[in-house]
Amino acid sequence: CGYISGRWEGEVNGLQLFDWRPVAFNARLGTPPGYRGDRRITPRAVQNLSSLGGGSGVTSALSGGFLRVFKDFKYRQLGIACHLEQDVCQMGGVAPAPGGYYLIEGAGLPRINLIGSQGRVAWSKLLRQLERLGEGAALEVK
Numbered sequence: 001c002g003y004i005s006g007r008w009e010g011e012v013n014g015l016q017l018f019d020w021r022p023v024a025f026n027a028r029l030g031t032p033p034g035y036r037g038d039r040r041i042t043p044r045a046v047q048n049l050s051s052l053g054g055g056s057g058v059t060s061a062l063s064g065g066f067l068r069v070f071k072d073f074k075y076r077q078l079g080i081a082c083h084l085e086q087d088v089c090q091m092g093g094v095a096p097a098p099g100g101y102y103l104i105e106g107a108g109l110p111r112i113n114l115i116g117s118q119g120r121v122a123w124s125k126l127l128r129q130l131e132r133l134g135e136g137a138a139l140e141v142k
Contacts, residue, residue, distance in 0.1 A: 002045030004078065007035050022084060022123075030079020030094055040072040041104065041112070049103050050114055051129055052080060074108040080116075082126070089121045 010029035015022060031039065080103055081092035093101035097115040104114035 002042045002048055003072075004041045004045050005072075006039035006075075006078070007032055007037060008078075023087075025082075025084050027084070028079065028081040028092075030081075031075075031077040039075050039078070039107070041075055041078065042072045043070070046073070046104065046112060046114055049078075049080075051132075052103070052116075052126070070110065073106060073110065073112040075112070076105045076107040077102075078104045084123055087123045089123055089126050091116055091118055091121055 008029055009032045010027065012025050012027045014024060014026050016024040077094045079094040082089040083092070091101070093103045093116050094105055095102045097113070100115045100117040100119075102113060103116045104112060106112040
């Protein structure tokens with residue numbers, strides 16, 4: 001089981017429904033600007049978040065390298081965004097990054113940066129990934 005400590009806030013704008021299912025919106029979930037509390041994330045939670053945004057480099061380092069010995073990591077900001085239109089989410093994070101967007105912008109040492117690389121994701125695929133995260137109670141926000 002992984003956990004994330006800190007505060008999150010989110011918003012959904014421009015929500016359009018058809019037959020009670022979303023067909024368009026802009027959504028964001030992440031660390032609030034100006035939040036000064038403790039922010040930590042476990043390696044398992046990093047792996048879970050990477051499944052949503054297509055981040056891969058850090059997860060391979062976590063599974064095989066010395067980073068496994070750390071219980072958790074500090075982060076500066078964390079977040080994910082989705083612009084849904086025509087059954088496709090244009091994915092985003094907290095800031096642009098080389099080759100994608102930051103899902104996690106790390107702080108301190110060792111520093112974990114998770115960069116999402118999937119620009120466009122089918123809405124149905126994203127929902128399945130979120131369901132899988134929820135089925136195993138694999139992610140806990142404290």
